[in-house]
Amino acid sequence: MADGGVGRAGAMKELVEVWRYREVLWNLVRRNLKVRYKNSILGFFWSLLNPLMQIGVWWLVFKVILGNEQRDYTAQLITGFLPWLFFSQTVLDSTACVTQEMALVKKAYFPRTILPLSALISNLIHLGFAFIVAAALFVIWRLDVNIHFLLVIPATLLAAVFAYGLSAMLAAWSVFYADVKFIVGNLLGLWFFLTPVLYPLHLVLRKEVATPDNWLEVAIHWALPAIKSIYLLDPVAIAILGYRSGLLGGGQNPILVTPRPSETEQMAALVQAQLRAQYPIATYVLGAVLIAVVAAMVGHLIFRRMSHLFAERG
Amino acid sequence: MQDLWKQYRRPHQRVGTLKEALIALLRGETGYEEFWALRSVSFSVDPGEAVAVVGPNGSGKSTLLALMARVLTPSQGTIQVEGRVCPMLELGTGFHPDLSGRENVFLNASLLGLNHRRTQERYQQIVEFAELGEFMDSPVKTYSSGMVVRLGFSVAVHLDPDILLIDEVLAVGDEHFQHKSFDRLMQFKQQGKTVFVVSHDLSSVQRLCPRAIWLDHGRMVMDSGSEQVIRKYRAAVEEQERAGEARAHHARSL
Numbered sequence: 001m002a003d004g005g006v007g008r009a010g011a012m013k014e015l016v017e018v019w020r021y022r023e024v025l026w027n028l029v030r031r032n033l034k035v036r037y038k039n040s041i042l043g044f045f046w047s048l049l050n051p052l053m054q055i056g057v058w059w060l061v062f063k064v065i066l067g068n069e070q071r072d073y074t075a076q077l078i079t080g081f082l083p084w085l086f087f088s089q090t091v092l093d094s095t096a097c098v099t100q101e102m103a104l105v106k107k108a109y110f111p112r113t114i115l116p117l118s119a120l121i122s123n124l125i126h127l128g129f130a131f132i133v134a135a136a137l138f139v140i141w142r143l144d145v146n147i148h149f150l151l152v153i154p155a156t157l158l159a160a161v162f163a164y165g166l167s168a169m170l171a172a173w174s175v176f177y178a179d180v181k182f183i184v185g186n187l188l189g190l191w192f193f194l195t196p197v198l199y200p201l202h203l204v205l206r207k208e209v210a211t212p213d214n215w216l217e218v219a220i221h222w223a224l225p226a227i228k229s230i231y232l233l234d235p236v237a238i239a240i241l242g243y244r245s246g247l248l249g250g251g252q253n254p255i256l257v258t259p260r261p262s263e264t265e266q267m268a269a270l271v272q273a274q275l276r277a278q279y280p281i282a283t284y285v286l287g288a289v290l291i292a293v294v295a296a297m298v299g300h301l302i303f304r305r306m307s308h309l310f311a312e313r314g
Numbered sequence: 315m316q317d318l319w320k321q322y323r324r325p326h327q328r329v330g331t332l333k334e335a336l337i338a339l340l341r342g343e344t345g346y347e348e349f350w351a352l353r354s355v356s357f358s359v360d361p362g363e364a365v366a367v368v369g370p371n372g373s374g375k376s377t378l379l380a381l382m383a384r385v386l387t388p389s390q391g392t393i394q395v396e397g398r399v400c401p402m403l404e405l406g407t408g409f410h411p412d413l414s415g416r417e418n419v420f421l422n423a424s425l426l427g428l429n430h431r432r433t434q435e436r437y438q439q440i441v442e443f444a445e446l447g448e449f450m451d452s453p454v455k456t457y458s459s460g461m462v463v464r465l466g467f468s469v470a471v472h473l474d475p476d477i478l479l480i481d482e483v484l485a486v487g488d489e490h491f492q493h494k495s496f497d498r499l500m501q502f503k504q505q506g507k508t509v510f511v512v513s514h515d516l517s518s519v520q521r522l523c524p525r526a527i528w529l530d531h532g533r534m535v536m537d538s539g540s541e542q543v544i545r546k547y548r549a550a551v552e553e554q555e556r557a558g559e560a561r562a563h564h565a566r567s568l
Contacts, residue, residue: 023424031421035412107408108425109384109399308387311380 014304017111024110028101028118032093033125047126048133051078051085058198070200070258072248075143078134079243080197086127087159087236088188093119094167095174095184098310105310112307113300116167120160127156134247143248151246158292159239165295168303175310195237202257204231205275232279235295238288253281351377353532354391359525361397361476364499364509366519366540368547369529375512378529379479382510397476397508398426409462411455415446418454419469426473436472443494444468464491471498477508496522516544 018025037046055077062068070076097115098105105112138145174180196204205228209221220227231237241254249256255276259268352374359365367375380386383399408425409418419440423433441450444464454462470478478499499522503509513519519526519540526540528547536543 020427021424023427023429024421027417027421027424031410031413031417034417101410103410104408104421104425106380106385107383108422110425311385 021110025114025118029121032122047129051130079247080240082130083159083239083243084197086123087163090120090123090163091166095170095181098171098175116171120164148251149246151242155239155242158235161296162235162292165299168299172303172306195240232284233287235288235292238285350532355534357537361508362506364503364523366523366526367512373529374532376481379481383479399477400470400475409454412453414453415450422469423473426475440468440472467495479510481512520544
């Protein structure tokens with residue numbers, strides 16, 4: 001009864017079950033949206049103001065104080081931050097989603113998958129609102145956005161699938177171990193710097209340890225190619241690159257090299273061509289998609305196997 | 315319901331953090347002692363029946379209701395429930411404290427498979443029955459416990475579930491509301507719906523339910539007409555009390 005069975009038939013049955021309870025899902029989504037900004041005067045505007053303010057801080061630090069020379073740095077920040085915020089907030093919300101709804105879980109049956117799904121959908125809606133602000137800014141800055149902006153759709157989908165996998169797994173674990181939510185908070189803080197939100201991708205891809213002279217540098221030097229590959233296989237990084245490419249790069253290959261102070265334009269172009277050959281973007285996108293799908297399936301299975309224990313252990 | 319078993323792993327000590335779990339694992343402790351809340355309970359209930367579940371505290375009554383609500387899953391055995399089961403009614407119902415009464419009504423309705431429109435149609439009735447008119451837009455956490463139970467009860471009986479599970483809420487609410495809810499349950503029964511009541515208020519249970527199941531330590535002691543079951547149950551309790559008194563007396567005289 002609790003076990004939907006494995007394989008395609010089981011998955012179908014689960015989908016039907018979620019669909020039967022869709023009204024619960026909508027109610028929970030509506031609730032999430034309402035509760036987040038409960039007791040705040042500006043209410044929903046916070047989902048627009050929050051990212052704007054964060055971006056304002058970075059703009060002040062990196063552009064004004066540190067004098068970053070990148071072109072359209074603020075636009076780069078926005079395009080990177082939107083998918084990151086969506087991803088991290090979904091994971092964060094979902095981690096708590098089952099424990100927060102214990103009152104409901106203990107009293108009524110409904111397919112438990114609805115809980116992480118509701119966190120995911122609420123954050124998709126927040127993302128949609130944040131997009132409105134981004135669009136307004138792009139118009140003000142007269143940025144030339146063309147039809148390639150549609151790339152944000154598959155990019156968002158990629159981030160969503162990956163987020164769901166992690167969410168489901170973490171939501172289930174955090175019912176049993178309160179530590180999970182603290183660990184998740186800290187790991188997301190680290191992860192943020194492992195994605196190209198604040199800095200351009202080529203900074204990572206061009207990183208080299210020229211003359212390694214202590215053991216740590218030797219180790220880094222040795223592991224660097226693997227680190228770069230893993231960096232590029234991260235579905236979140238790929239989603240961010242998708243946003244950048246779609247909104248700012250006209251759908252171009254996101255591996256873009258801007259010249260270092262010591263370099264000429266030609267030298268930079270040469271490096272760029274080299275990097276593009278070395279890191280075939282299509283392969284990495286495919287890899288990231290695969291990782292996201294596998295994460296979603298594994299996360300979902302873990303969640304499902306543990307979900308019948310939620311009511312008695314929570 | 316066929317040969318139903320429910321096992322809880324009762325934690326020795328709540329393993330709440332990873333560190334504790336790891337330490338326990340290293341020491342080779344499972345951290346649990348096994349404990350059966352229900353042992354081989356079997357029965358079947360026809361639509362339109364009202365069944366009382368009686369027994370001392372810790373006998374597995376609430377576990378039984380939770381299994382029927384599909385909140386818990388059986389460790390062994392199967393349970394087959396046909397029809398829509400209302401979220402369990404007990405003190406502190408499945409309401410979200412931060413949401414208003416109104417929003418909770420819609421959330422609970424959706425758990426029963428009612429869409430927005432159909433809930434809207436019944437909304438007025440629900441509010442009137444619960445007598446909560448002006449409070450419906452305040453968050454539930456501001457309600458008194460009587461108000462919560464009134465709303466929970468009203469939602470449950472108005473959303474047209476096929477099966478109603480009631481855990482110890484009959485005694486809550488003032489005299490007036492108790493009468494009202496009692497009448498409503500009678501009416502509900504006449505419509506061919508199934509009602510399960512867990513209560514220590516034996517006399518009102520007996521009036522409502524023709525049938526009773528007596529559980530003790532997870533085992534089914536008796537399943538029969540409620541008058542008979544309750545008489546025997548009362549006799550057993552009295553006997554136990556006498557035995558306890560005798561022991562106490564004996565201890566004092568030593």
